[in-house]
Amino acid sequence: MTVHDPLIAAASRTKSAIPDDAAMLRAAADLTRELSTARPAIYWPDMLASALVGYAALAGAILTGDAALMLAFGLAAMLALYRAASFIHELTHIRKGALPGFRLGWNLIVGIPLMIPSFMYEEVHTQHHARTRYGTANDPEYLPLALMKPWSLPLFILVAALAPLGLILRFAVLTPLSLMVPPLRRRVVAEFSALSINPAYRRRAPEGDFARQWMWQEAGACLFALALVGSIFAFGWKPLLTYMAVHSGMTVINQLRTLVAHLWENEGEAMTVTAQYLDSVNVPPPSPFAAIWAPVGLRYHALHHLLPSVPYHALGEAHKRLVATLASDSPYHKGNYPGMWPLVGKIARSTMGKR
Incomplete structure (x- = not known):
């Protein structure tokens, strides 16, 4: 994408030229050294409880005949499954073993x-954290x-709303077809095998142990997608449509969260760690709803770019220590925002000048 507005282009260049703040980076490393251990006693119960509540509520939404109850169950399923799904982010950063x-x-x-x-995100998300x-x-x-046109934001959300349909096509149709057509397989691996937002991104074919993980995970998703489509003949349309509605809502919330995870003001230049932090967003307490729309530590997304190895359950403590230690003029304080909607408004206003 090329930015023609000289003021926007200058702002982008300024951000990419921000030097690293040594005091902030040193404090982030020193104050959180013992917080980097992932605790199974937190991960497992959190993930299992979220999935259990989500699937129970989904079943309730499918089985009930009352419209109000169906809506309530559907909302509960969407939020709980969204939390359970968000652990995919943790999987990309957890150290082996x-x-x-x-x-x-x-x-x-x-x-x-x-x-x-998880193969859709592993070895993809870590590239987002690569310094260069x-x-x-x-x-x-x-x-x-x-820096894009105003219509880009509604399109960004619409694509997420259609995700369940796209995933069914990816696994129920493209997986079996691509296994029989090698050129199609190469394209499926490169273009349709990553949870990414950059349409120009192309993925390399997996190798070694990761290729074996990819194979069984894709086979499982393929069988599930085929069973999902086949459920129409056994149970009618309601289970499938309810599942897709819940899945779509979950994906839209995540896309809104993604929209405010960064300020999206860089035009393509490599950035320092401090510049990456300032282009990213924390929504710390006392924001009352951030833990719902940015669960599993995602409310501390800017901090996560400073400390990608710190597990989600320790980010709140890491944030408290940094806020208490760093001077008021530290860049760290500039990465904290009050909530989602002011950030959506900020990005939307920025696009309004690109008509």
Whole structure:
């Protein structure tokens, strides 16, 4: 994308030229050294309870004949399954051996039934954290949304609303077809196998142990997608449509969260860690709803870019320590925002000048 407005282009260049703040980076490392251990006693109950509540509420929405109850159950299912699904982000950062069996358990309980197996995000999200990739054309999770046309934001959300249909097509149709047509398979791997927002991103074919993980996860998602479509003949349309509505709502919330995870003001230049932090967003307490729309530590997204190895359950404590220690003029304080809607408004206003 090319920015023609000289003021916007200058702002983008200014942000990409921000030097690293040594005091902030040193404090982030020193104050959180003992917080980097993922605790199975938190991960497993949180993920399992979220999935249990989500599937129970989904079943309630399918089985009830009352419209109000169906809506209530559907909302509960959407929020609980959204929380359960958000653990995919943690999977990409957990050190090998830190949580034995968690990747397998999450995929069987959440990833495959929601058609978002972890191979769709693993080895993709870590590129978003690469020092030389963040905010560039090679970043799978970055678009300069604040510098794009006004219609780009509604389109960004609409694409998310259609995600369940796209995932069914990906796994029920493209997976079996691509196994019989090698050129199609190469395209499916490169273009339709990543949870990314950058349409120019192309994925490399997996290798080694990851290729084996990819294979069984994709097979499981394929079988589930086929069973989902086949359920029409056994149970009618209601279970499938209810599942898709809940899944769509879950994906739209996540897309809104993604929309405010960054300021999206970089035009493609490589950025320092401090610049990446300032282009990212924390929504810390006392914001009352951030834990719902940005669960599993995602409310501390800017802090996560400083400390990607700190598990979600320790980010709140890390934030408290940094706020209490760093001077008031530290860049750290500039990455904290009060809520979602002021951020949506900020990005929307920025796009209004790109008619």
